[in-house]
Amino acid sequence: MTFILDDSNALPNGNGITETETETVFNPNQIEIASSYVELPPAGAPINVASVQAGKPTDPFAPIEKLRLQNKDGMESMAFNVRVKRDEGRFYEAGIVKAGYLLIENRKLNEVCEEIRSQSGMEWEHVKCFYNGDVYRNVYKTTDFSFTLEVGEIVHVIMSEINSYNSSQKCGLRIEFMVLECKNGMTSPKYGHSYTFRHSMQNVNWIAEIQAGLRALTGIMAKDKLQRFGMACNKLNKPLDIVELASMRKNAIAKLPTQRFGATVDRYFEQSGSTMWDFMQAGTYTLWHKDKMTIADFNNNGQFVDGLLDYAAEVALTQ
Numbered sequence: 001m002t003f004i005l006d007d008s009n010a011l012p013n014g015n016g017i018t019e020t021e022t023e024t025v026f027n028p029n030q031i032e033i034a035s036s037y038v039e040l041p042p043a044g045a046p047i048n049v050a051s052v053q054a055g056k057p058t059d060p061f062a063p064i065e066k067l068r069l070q071n072k073d074g075m076e077s078m079a080f081n082v083r084v085k086r087d088e089g090r091f092y093e094a095g096i097v098k099a100g101y102l103l104i105e106n107r108k109l110n111e112v113c114e115e116i117r118s119q120s121g122m123e124w125e126h127v128k129c130f131y132n133g134d135v136y137r138n139v140y141k142t143t144d145f146s147f148t149l150e151v152g153e154i155v156h157v158i159m160s161e162i163n164s165y166n167s168s169q170k171c172g173l174r175i176e177f178m179v180l181e182c183k184n185g186m187t188s189p190k191y192g193h194s195y196t197f198r199h200s201m202q203n204v205n206w207i208a209e210i211q212a213g214l215r216a217l218t219g220i221m222a223k224d225k226l227q228r229f230g231m232a233c234n235k236l237n238k239p240l241d242i243v244e245l246a247s248m249r250k251n252a253i254a255k256l257p258t259q260r261f262g263a264t265v266d267r268y269f270e271q272s273g274s275t276m277w278d279f280m281q282a283g284t285y286t287l288w289h290k291d292k293m294t295i296a297d298f299n300n301n302g303q304f305v306d307g308l309l310d311y312a313a314e315v316a317l318t319q
Contacts, residue, residue, distance in 0.1 A: 046129035046138060051292035056133030057086045061107040064165060066097070082165045084133060094134050095166030104171050106136045106163050112206050113138075113161045113173050116213045127158065127178075127185070135295050136163040139185065141178055145222055147230030150237045151277055154180040155230050157222060160187075169295075173213070175222055177229055184284035187302040190309070191229040193221060235312040236276040245279070252311035253283075253304055260286060260300055280308050 045061040052058050063085045069077035082103060083091040097103070117124045122144040130137040138161040146156040158178045163171040175193065177186040193216070216222065240248075249261065256264075260283075267282035287301040 046126060048131050049128045049291070049293050050130045050132040051294050052132050055086075055092065057084045057092050058131070058133075060129055060131035060136050060138070061105075061110070062086070064094075064103065064105055065091075066101075066103045068099075069096070084165060092133055095164075095168075097167060101167070103165070104163060106131070106138075106161075109136075109161050109163050109171060109173075110138060112210060113159070115210050116173070116217065117159065119210070119214055120218050122218070124159070127183075130293055130295075130298070132295065134164055134166045135169050136165075137161065137298060141183075143180065145226050146180070147226050149230060149277075150234045151275075153277075155186075155226065155233065156180055157226055158185060159217075175217065175225070177226065179281065179284075182281065182285060183288075184281060185288040185301065186229075186284050186305050187298055188229060188305045188309070189302050190306040191225060191232065193225055232309045232313065233277065233280070235316045236280055236308065238276050238312070238315065239274060240276045240279055244276075248276075248279075248308070248311055252307040255303055256283075256300055256307075257296075276308065276312055280305070283308070 045059050048058050048060060050058075065083050065085075066080050067083065069079050069081055071077065078099065079096050080099060080101070081096050082094045084094050086092050117140065122142045124140045124142050127139040127141050129139070139158055140160075141156065141158045143154075143156050146154050148154050155177050158176050160174040160176060161172075162169055162174055174187075176188060177191075178184065179186070245265075249256075253261070263286040264279070264283040267286055268279050271278065271282060273279060273282060283304045284301060287297050287304065290297060
């Protein structure tokens with residue numbers, strides 16, 4: 001499930017992430033969100049696991065501002081720049097956007113998602129926070145929704161708060177999956193669900209969004225998504241030999257970088273793997289448990305997971 005702000009007013013930068021899930025659309029119209037710089041009090045930001053380049057901010061809850069650009073002669077531009085405060089008097093420019101782009105602070109998103117979690121009646125535990133100065137992902141897990149696979153492993157639900165200050169990623173929350181024992185996160189665009197709402201420069205009805213998020217989170221939808229994902233994972237409970245591995249690499253996960261594929265194969269053999277599910281576990285382990293992560297690790301995780309599940313489903317059809 002994804003709870004998302006529409007980025008249609010952002011200037012194109014070639015970094016957009018395509019989503020394949022079915023989207024539910026909601027039209028809010030009340031509570032105002034300020035677009036100008038707001039100084040907020042310190043608030044225990046979670047530990048950042050991102051690999052951050054020099055000069056970029058590391059605090060995911062650092063103040064932000066949106067300012068109109070000007071030419072040298074004083075003529076105002078139609079575009080605005082988004083700046084993140086690094087330290088006193090210094091800023092990092094995260095992106096250039098149009099006037100109608102609604103900038104949402106990571107901290108504000110975190111507050112809204114925390115309200116959803118607290119009202120869900122479910123127990124949540126923080127997993128990790130990723131923020132590279134531009135893109136934000138903050139992950140929580142719960143064992144209230146779980147599915148036991150044929151191999152005996154248990155898959156449960158995780159919630160990721162997602163946002164960006166450079167229009168490369170939509171803003172909202174995602175409901176995805178994690179294996180309980182090894183805590184391997186599994187980001188699956190195909191088996192997730194998108195919940196979106198339209199927005200304008202003036203208004204976002206967070207109260208209505210919280211209520212709608214709760215209905216989706218605690219209702220049949222989340223359980224159904226988890227069950228469908230678990231049933232797809234059960235098709236990975238099949239032997240994997242070198243010939244099948246080569247076919248899988250060529251036809252299912254060709255876009256996985258060579259370094260990540262090599263690390264996955266090493267992990268697979270180190271753990272005495274023998275099935276497609278073991279290979280799935282090896283891959284998600286290498287992509288999820290890095291000390292310093294990049295946004296590519298999350299994207300590769302989604303392509304890897306859905307690629308293997310699609311491959312296993314095709315194999316099952318031919319047997």
